[in-house]
Amino acid sequence: MQDEKVALFIIFGGSGDLARRKLYPSLFRLYQKGYLQKHFAVIGTARRPWSNDYYQQIVFDSLASLNPDAEQAKEFASHFYYQSHDVTNTEHYVVLRELAQKLDTQYQLAGNRIFYMAMSPRFFGTIAGHLKSEDVLDDRGFNRLVIEKPFGHDFASAQVLNEDIRASFAENQIYRIDHYLGKEMVQNISAIRFGNNIIESLWNNRYIDNIQITLSEALGVEERGGYYENSGALRDMVQNHISQIATLLAMEPPVSFDAADIRSEKIKVLRSLHIGTPEEARQDFVRGQYGAATVAGEALDNYRDAAQVAPESKTETFVAGKMTFENYRWAGVPFYIRTGKRLAKKATRVDVVFKQLPMNIFQSVNKQDNLAENVLTIYIEPTEGFTLQLNAKRVGQGFATRPAALTFRHSSEAATNTPEAYERLLLDILNGDSTNFTHWDELAQTWRFADVIEKVWASEPAPDFPNYLSGSMGPACADELLARDGRHWVYDPTQTDCE
Template sequence: MQNEKVALFIIFGGSGDLARRKLYPSLFRLYQKGYLDQHFAVIGTARRPWTDDYYHQIVTESLSDLQATDEQVAAFASHFYYQSHDVTNAEHYVVLEELAKKLDQKYELQDNRIYYMAMSPNFFGTIAKHLKSEQILTEDGFNRLIIEKPFGHDYQSAKELNEQIRASFAEDQIYRIDHYLGKEMVQNISAIRFGNNIIESLWNNRYIDNIQITLSEALGVEERAGYYETAGAMRDMVQNHISQIATLLAMEPPVSFSATDIRHEKIKVLRSLHIDTPEEARRNFVRGQYGPATIDGTRLEGYREAEQVASDSKTETYVAGKMEFENYRWAGVPFYVRTGKRLAKKATRVDIVFKQLPMNIFKTVSDDDKLGDNVLTIYVEPTEGFGLRVNAKRLGQGFETRPVDLDFRHSAAAAGNSPEAYERLLLDALNGDSTNFTHWDELSQTWKFADVIEQVWAETTPTDFPNYASGSMGPEAATELLARDGRHWIYDPTQALPKE
């Protein structure tokens, strides 16, 4: 088949939640589309003493929500093999290599191997070391390592982890996954910027007043409470997902749409990211923790009531703050970011707010006699599309103006048929395309940025936690953060929409 990819996947953590929820369904979708066919195999490893047959059952169950025939699922699952594996035991890697060689011959895999770290980051360095020392890395085919976050706990731990992995893999063999970079509308940021002269010509501090990035979640921490207690919203969302989106919005046009040129521009703009002083961090960043609330007769528990969470936990479930890029294009333009658990509505979106005209010659519907903000919105999820808010004449006599939204959304059917983020990124890794993965130089800059804020927070104990109710849009301090600059959050689902 023309598009068929040839490779052996070795998934460390093959029995885990990530593998079941994301990796197996994504691999199956690639199989349905012909990217994987006869010449692929998967080895799942974990401590559990499973058989191949039981492993096939697990893989089959993970595909229950997908449209497929029993015959197709069985054929797909037959390519999966299981090995009970202790990642710290060198002898287990010898057995792993024997199985890998056997499958390479059986499926004609050309020594192409993808190693997927779907387990605790504490073992990443150990696994990488043994892959090299036990000579599992092949000489003739490709060897690519996919790593999940969290990549370190701070800059120093990330640097040490990177050095451990680089002892076995070159930088161009390492694929640090950030699944937000696989989302349709995050990838569309580049298309709307660099594919439209009307947009790119206005994409600077002469015309843009501020940019707002919102990653709002309606659910609480749920079963991730144990992890969340060690991470918090800053490490879980801001240092990686939000920083990557901000980078795509802020970077200069690349020479070409290639991994090398895009990475060059991303690294360059991140070097211009202002690292706050401790005093600036106190002023520019707000943290919060959700408390209980009763909505429509249903009680929602507070963060401190969740299992594995201390009754006096100081872990933040909400962050809002201001990022600034010190370069010619963005000087004076704040990037306001926020993310939180148990907020009013699930939404990931970017709002680009344009500057006001120097004067208003019209009457307006609003009380302050100001024109409404021109806003370009990129809807990432749950709906996907674009919106542009402009001012137009109100229907009827006179020349009062009002904001009008020009809106485009992908249909549910189109969005449903679009590749899921992990599907896109797995195919990119098979193709050796690192465009939508994170380079160490990017990570190092975002960790340095986040570390200052984390250090300031570590030195001061929040006395007002919990400081926002479940179902709200976060603490009042987040609203005050923008009000202090004479601005406001564009997206607020708790406010009623104005009526015509």
């Protein structure tokens, strides 16, 4: 049995999609594993006039995909309570405080409170202010505020939002969730780098030619057209998920694997992230929007045909570009990034391309023999594992070479038992471990980086959208971006069987 965690969760947006799909199942998995037992309770808030019984049934139903034991699921759901709540109404926070105090006594929660913002960011500051002014915070235990993205839509708005929240919560009480930081193989980046001398000793510009980060999605925007119109791929994926992965790849080894030491190195390397000029943004970043195509017999329509999307929308569903870090370790090494909707295959991966040998001695015996690149690939999802591609001799006469892969994959059993990202992050919050969360200093720097690109795109006509077909790997300009540097994308499922 695990050490029991004691806390009251107050979820603003308790009736929403995020709560049903991610939060309730993740809390239940922690309950199954014994991290949550008798001494926890959850208050869900939303505008809807639900009863406790109805809310508990919603929670119970949200667990269906886990095939739970019915009695265990029912007992778990009995810890959930509902309050109809208008986040702008001060009186509602008085009622919330009274319910929180009652549950604290009933479940012996020692004043430990976790406030989860699972709703529109425009209310974050309002909620945080009322939690403090109406004494919903409890000084007897811990008070932790959990925030989902988007945290602002540019640096200026993010700064205002941060100041509003910091008026009520200290930085060490704020947990800005980036669920990619909870993924098993994203966390494995640190183990691969800092747990293997053979890797860390080569992890610099003397041996690495370039690093490629790909976050490709096979689905379109589906029902999120309204959100995407106000976001786009740059804000939705690059400013947060991709930047965080790049930071883990580029940071220096921390003094220890302590949250404060890791955060210090992440902030330090982000300060070396080159904030481009408008002209550099034009050269180093490209955008795209998916168009109609027939893939595997299925007709897929344009982004512009999605619900809540403008007929002449200029919103990008694809971004590719080049990040650089101006420090001793990474000077001259480009980090190529790309992400998009309706691409050929769902895949999140990192390809570390090592420099070629200064001389290919095998060409003296085989004029046609070109050595393949040495590539370390970290598979994040849906495959989890890594591959190191080396060169080896072909079987037979002569000395022709061929690429050979040293591959590790998590077994199906291990993958099944791997904690889901939200489960892992919720446990971190309960433990007060901020290692896998985003500090304001990190967020500020990534917004400064993204703002330059966004302002250039906003001030100039968009390309002739749509400019890539559904089922492809994006527009031709993404390939040209690397070709200008004499490089190519390692991952292209439209040309190979690469995973």
